Amino acid sequence: MLELETRLAQQSMVISTQYPVMVVGGAEDKVNGCDILTAFFESAGGSAAKIGIIPCASREPTVVGDRYYQIFQKMGAQQVQVLDIRYRNECDEARWLEILNDCTGVFVTGGDQLRLCDLVGGTELIKTIKQKVALGQLKLAGTSAGAAMMGDRMIAGGSSGESPNQTLVELTEGLGIIPELLVDQHFHNRNRMARLMSAVAANPDKLGVGIDEDTCAALDGSGVFQVLGKGTVTVIDPGSLTHTNYPQADAAHPLSLHNLKVHVLSKGDRYDYKNRAVLANSGVR
Amino acid sequence: MLELETRLAQQSMVISTQYPVMVVGGAEDKVNGCDILTAFFESAGGSAAKIGIIPCASREPTVVGDRYYQIFQKMGAQQVQVLDIRYRNECDEARWLEILNDCTGVFVTGGDQLRLCDLVGGTELIKTIKQKVALGQLKLAGTSAGAAMMGDRMIAGGSSGESPNQTLVELTEGLGIIPELLVDQHFHNRNRMARLMSAVAANPDKLGVGIDEDTCAALDGSGVFQVLGKGTVTVIDPGSLTHTNYPQADAAHPLSLHNLKVHVLSKGDRYDYKNRAVLANSGVR
Known part of the structure; x- marks a missing residue:
């Protein structure tokens, strides 16, 4: 009986540290506890991790790529490589796809999300990443x-x-x-509640998710994310919306949104984004 | 029948421009349309208005008082006086109470709310204002x-x-x-969603009301406010809260607040704060 309990406890610990996808609100700690980056590193296999870094959202991909390279090297990953892709057509090249196919984890850095999507959207690179994540062969984190x-x-x-x-x-x-998710980041840090609300008004089928700096919504692969890190994840659920003036209002006229459901989630809180419900608190606090 | 309809229409118009209390989010337009200040002026009696200005939240009461003095004079108020109170004991003096008893409207300026409450809280001045507002003898606005x-x-x-x-x-x-209300102002303008949420966590019996600049929650005296001005009034209703870690969390640990109800209200929207429900849209858009 004790053995069974021990096994269940171990199993539960294993589940809670495996995150197929990690959505990070930016400015994650890279110096001290490095909680979020460590969780990604462990999730990707720890000392057996083969990590690919995609720095191409940044206009300084060499600097940014190298920074994360040093971090994951220091953590003791088996292999770290920077996929320093400068042109869109490179995303279909075998040299990058081969590296990617060998990776157990991919980390996508900050920068400009438009630049990122222009470079990689719809390419073999991103198709391969999505396939491998879906098959459980690759852990993906983006900040x-x-x-x-x-x-x-x-x-x-x-x-x-x-x-x-x-x-x-x-x-x-x-x-x-x-x-399902409409993600904003650097959330309370950069006063982005109004813009996420505006985004949700335009996409009321989506769930607005505002992630603070050094904070992460870590997906467990079953439609649930858990909050890691030092800030909050704010969920704006328009599922019960009774009225909005979008898009009838003039462009600059402020929006009305009646009866939003909002959750402020902190470390350990778990949210079922498929069924749009906060789970009973199960996390470490 | 037409006569009755006309009378009802007139009555409804009269009701909708009479605001016993106006809660203004700061930085209201003082130069162009002056919509909010005009609504206060009309509410206080228009050309028959006798307006008292309380500038004592400000450290520059002369400058601030004079600014509003000029505005209401220009609008054509019958009388405008600045209650330039510098010391708390002045709030019980007959000279101010006599002016106040003659007023049809009182406008409380911006500045520091702690300074304001230290000066006037619990004095005859504030008791008189509250009594007269309750009796419908005085219109009150504060920005x-x-x-x-x-x-x-x-x-x-x-x-x-x-x-x-x-x-x-x-x-x-x-x-x-x-x-009932826990008011914040300069709301989206100064990134105050997180602080209002924190205030609501500590006071879950209150309704959080965040008012943007040049925007007003105008109370109609029946437990309903209507939104005036160019921004939004955000209502945070913790009535359905299922979980919070307040106050167990360490002071600086982020808060969890599960299942808040949030409304974004814009011009013309009406909210019943006694029964915590947005009313069917009845306002001018």
């Missing part, structure tokens, strides 16, 4: 721009400091890794 | 600090740019004009 691209609708840019309105957010196609 | 003081709990200060947490907001006693 900042690398988080923004996760949905099939993407916040490409926008402003802050205004009331929610249609001009506050630029929306385009994302990479569709997690189609 | 910025003058809005913050409306509840019986008040956001005295705080920070922004962080995840909701207990250290993000300083709470103290307000003046209790509208006990």
Whole structure:
């Protein structure tokens, strides 16, 4: 009986540290505890991890790529490689696809999400990543721009400091890794509640997910994410919306959104994004 | 029948421009349309209005008082006076109370809400204002600090740019004009969603109301407010809260708040804050 309990406890620990997809709100700790990056490293296999870094959202891919290279090397990954892709047509080249096929984890850095999607969207590279993630052969993490691209609708840019309105957010196609979610990042840090609300008004079938810096929505592969890191993940669920003036309102007229459901989730909280419900608290606090 | 309809229409118009209390999010237009200030002026009696300005939240009461003095004079008020109160004991003096008793409207300016409450809280001045508002003898408007003081709990200060947490907001006693509401102002403009959420976590019996700049929650005296102005009023209703880690979480640990109800209200939207429900849209858009 003790043995069974021990095995179940071990199993539960294994499950809770395996994250097929990690959506990181930017500015994750890279110096001290490195909790989120360590969780990705462990998830990708720990000392057996073969990690590929995709820095092409950044205009300084060499600098950014090298920074993460050093981090995962220092953690003791078996192999770390930077997929320093500069042109879109490179994404169909065998040299990169071979590296990718050998990876157990891929980390997508910050930068500009439009640049990222222009470079990799619809290519063999991204198709392979999606396939391997779906098959459980690859763990994927993206931070900042690398988080923004996760949905099939993407916040490409926008402003802050205004009331929610249609001009506050630029929306385009994302990479569709997690189609249900409409992700924003650096969330409370950069005053992005109004722009995420505006994005949700335009996409009321999606779930708005605003992730703070050094914070992560870590998907467990069963339609549930768990919150890791030091901030909050804010979920805006328009499923019970009773009224909006979108898109009838003039572009700059502020939006009305009546009866949104909103959750503020912190470390250990788990959210079922398929069924749109917070799970009973099961996490470590 | 036509006569009855006309009378009802007129009556409904009269009701919709009479606001016993106006809670303004700061930075209201003072130059162009002056929609909100005009609504207050009309509400206080228009050309028959006798307006008292309370500038004592500000450290420049002369400058601020004079600014509003000029505005209401120009609008054509019958009388405008600045209650330039510098010391708390002045609030019990007959000279101010006599002016106040003659007023049809009182406008409380911005500044520092703690300074305001320290000066006027619990004095004859504020008791008289509350009595006269309750009796329908006086219209009250407050902007910025003058809005913050409306509840019986008040956001005295705080920070922004962080995840909701207990250290993000300083709470103290307000003046209790509208006990149900916990008001924040300059809301989306100054990234105050996280601090209002933190304030609501500490006061789950209150309704969080975040008012943008040049925007107003105009109370109609029956437990309903209507939105005026160019921005939004955000209502955070914790009535269906299923879980919070407040106050168990360490002070700086982010907060969890599961199942908040949130409304984004824009011009013309009406909200019943006694029964916590958005009313069918009846406003001018």
